[in-house]
Amino acid sequence: MPKRVLTTESGAPVADNQNSATAGAGGPLLIQDQHLLEKLARFNRERIPERVVHARGSGAYGYFEVTDDVTGFTHADFLNTVGKRTEVFLRFSTVADNLGGADAVRDPRGFALKFYTEEGNYDLVGNNTPVFFIKDPLKFPDFIHSQKRDPFTGKQEPENVWDFWAHAPEATHQITWLMGDRGIPASYRHMNGYGSHTYQWTNEQGEAFFVKYHFKTNQGIRSLSSEQAAEIAGKDPNSHQTDLLQAIERGVNxxxxxxxxxxxxxxxxxxxxxxxxxxxxxxxxxxxxxRVGRLVLDRNPDNVFAEVEQAAFSPNNFVPGIGPSPDKMLQGRLFAYADAHRYRLGVNHTQLAVNAPKATTADNYGRDGLMAANAYARSRKNYEPNSFDGPAETGRALSAPLAISGYTGTHEAPAHAKDDDFYQAGELYRLMSEEEKGRLVANIAGGLSQVSRDDIVEKNLAHFHAADADYGKRVEEAVRALRED
Incomplete structure (x- = not known):
C-alpha cells in the first residue's frame, strides 16, 4: 500500500519536512521557504480565544431516547414518539477557571447539550446545580470578574469572591449548594445536570407550560471531599476528562x-x-x-479542539414547541452566548461540523463573512421575499406568546409570597445530615476566614444567619476560630 503524501495547506507535496531552506549549507533561512513560513504561521494561530467562562471542558456524542409520552405538553418533533432517538453532543465544563485549570475543583459544572433534531439544533445550556448565584444578567460580568483571576495578583482571590457575595444576598442558596457535599463531583458521569432556567413548552393546541429540566445520573451521585480533590488535582489535573474518555472507550456508556x-x-x-x-x-x-427519556453518551470526539473547544451552544437555538420564559438570566443569555461564539469562532461558526445541523439542512439568506464554507449556486438569491423559490417563512411561532404589561424601565422582579433570598438556602441546609452540615460550614469558613476586611465577613455572616440561625451560628464560630489561629 503506497504511503500517504505529506502536503502543504494548498495540497502541494512536501519534499523535505526535516530541514528548512537556507542560503547555502549552514547559512541563514530563506523567506522563499513557503512550507516553513506556512507551518510556523499556522502554529502561531492554533489557539483561539478561550471562553471567558466554561473554558475547561470535555465532551462526547450520544443519543436521547424518548421513553414517556409528553405530547400533552409540547409539539417538539424530537419528543413526539416514544422510542424516538435523536443524536446529541454534550459538553461538560468547569465555570471559573482557565483552560489549563484542574478538573477536580470546587466549582459549578456546565452541562451543555445539543440535540441534532429534524427541525434544527436545539441547545439546552445548563449546570450541575438547579440554581445560580444571581438573577439578573446585568450583574453577570461583575460576578465573573470577582471569581476569575485578579488583574493585579493574577490569581483567584477569596477577598474578591466573598466581597461580591456580601453584596449579592441572592447568592446564598447557590453558595450552600457549592460549598456542600456535591460541590466537587467525582467525575462528570457521577453528577446530575439541570436546565437550571425555566423554559416554555407549547403543545399542538397552543397551550403553554413552563418547565424545568432535570437529568438524573444513572451512575449514582459521587463527590469528592476538599482533601480528596486537592490530591487528585495534583496527581491528574485532567481527572474528569480521563474518566469520561476511558469509560466510553471501554464501552461503559x-x-x-x-x-x-x-x-x-x-x-x-x-x-x-x-x-x-x-x-x-x-x-x-x-x-x-x-419522566421524559434517557440520555446516553457512546462516542468520544475524534479531535478535542475541533469538536469540544469549537462546540458552540446558544440557548436561543430553539425548535418548534420549545421557547423562552421571562427568566431574566435566560433572556440575557439568549444574546450573550451567541455573541460570544461570533467573537471566538466567527460569524460562520454554525457551519463547523460539531455545530451544524445533522438531521436537517440550514437554509437561509446569510452570506459571506470570515470562513464562509457554504457555496451557493449562482442563481440563488440572497434576499427575502423573492420570486425564485427561495426558502420562506412558515408563519408558525416556535412557542406561545408571553403576556406583558406595564411601563418600560429598570424594574425589580415582582415579589411572590416567599421570594426572599434566604428561605430556600435555609431549607437546603435543614435537609442536610449533621455530617453534611459540618463539611459545608468548614468549606465556607475556609474561604471566608481568608478575607481581610471585617465588614465583608460580617455581611456574609448575616446572610447565613438569615437563612437559618444554626447555619449562621456555626459558620460564624468556625470563621472566628480560623481567624484567631
Missing amino acids: PSWTLYVQVMPAAEAADYQFNPFDLTKVWPHKDYPLQ
Missing part, C-alpha cells in the same frame, strides 16, 4: 434519565416563589418530576 417539572402557565403569577428566578427551585411536592 454513561447515561442520565431526563425528568421535567411542568407548571401550567396560568399558575406562574401566583406561585409562592417567582418561577423565573434562577436562584430558586420549584419544590417537587408542588411540581413532581415527570
Whole structure:
C-alpha cells in the first residue's frame, strides 16, 4: 500500500519536512521557504480565544431516547414518539477557571447539550446545580470578574469572591449548594445536570407550560471531599476528562434519565416563589418530576479542539414547541452566548461540523463573512421575499406568546409570597445530615476566614444567619476560630 503524501495547506507535496531552506549549507533561512513560513504561521494561530467562562471542558456524542409520552405538553418533533432517538453532543465544563485549570475543583459544572433534531439544533445550556448565584444578567460580568483571576495578583482571590457575595444576598442558596457535599463531583458521569432556567413548552393546541429540566445520573451521585480533590488535582489535573474518555472507550456508556417539572402557565403569577428566578427551585411536592427519556453518551470526539473547544451552544437555538420564559438570566443569555461564539469562532461558526445541523439542512439568506464554507449556486438569491423559490417563512411561532404589561424601565422582579433570598438556602441546609452540615460550614469558613476586611465577613455572616440561625451560628464560630489561629 503506497504511503500517504505529506502536503502543504494548498495540497502541494512536501519534499523535505526535516530541514528548512537556507542560503547555502549552514547559512541563514530563506523567506522563499513557503512550507516553513506556512507551518510556523499556522502554529502561531492554533489557539483561539478561550471562553471567558466554561473554558475547561470535555465532551462526547450520544443519543436521547424518548421513553414517556409528553405530547400533552409540547409539539417538539424530537419528543413526539416514544422510542424516538435523536443524536446529541454534550459538553461538560468547569465555570471559573482557565483552560489549563484542574478538573477536580470546587466549582459549578456546565452541562451543555445539543440535540441534532429534524427541525434544527436545539441547545439546552445548563449546570450541575438547579440554581445560580444571581438573577439578573446585568450583574453577570461583575460576578465573573470577582471569581476569575485578579488583574493585579493574577490569581483567584477569596477577598474578591466573598466581597461580591456580601453584596449579592441572592447568592446564598447557590453558595450552600457549592460549598456542600456535591460541590466537587467525582467525575462528570457521577453528577446530575439541570436546565437550571425555566423554559416554555407549547403543545399542538397552543397551550403553554413552563418547565424545568432535570437529568438524573444513572451512575449514582459521587463527590469528592476538599482533601480528596486537592490530591487528585495534583496527581491528574485532567481527572474528569480521563474518566469520561476511558469509560466510553471501554464501552461503559454513561447515561442520565431526563425528568421535567411542568407548571401550567396560568399558575406562574401566583406561585409562592417567582418561577423565573434562577436562584430558586420549584419544590417537587408542588411540581413532581415527570419522566421524559434517557440520555446516553457512546462516542468520544475524534479531535478535542475541533469538536469540544469549537462546540458552540446558544440557548436561543430553539425548535418548534420549545421557547423562552421571562427568566431574566435566560433572556440575557439568549444574546450573550451567541455573541460570544461570533467573537471566538466567527460569524460562520454554525457551519463547523460539531455545530451544524445533522438531521436537517440550514437554509437561509446569510452570506459571506470570515470562513464562509457554504457555496451557493449562482442563481440563488440572497434576499427575502423573492420570486425564485427561495426558502420562506412558515408563519408558525416556535412557542406561545408571553403576556406583558406595564411601563418600560429598570424594574425589580415582582415579589411572590416567599421570594426572599434566604428561605430556600435555609431549607437546603435543614435537609442536610449533621455530617453534611459540618463539611459545608468548614468549606465556607475556609474561604471566608481568608478575607481581610471585617465588614465583608460580617455581611456574609448575616446572610447565613438569615437563612437559618444554626447555619449562621456555626459558620460564624468556625470563621472566628480560623481567624484567631
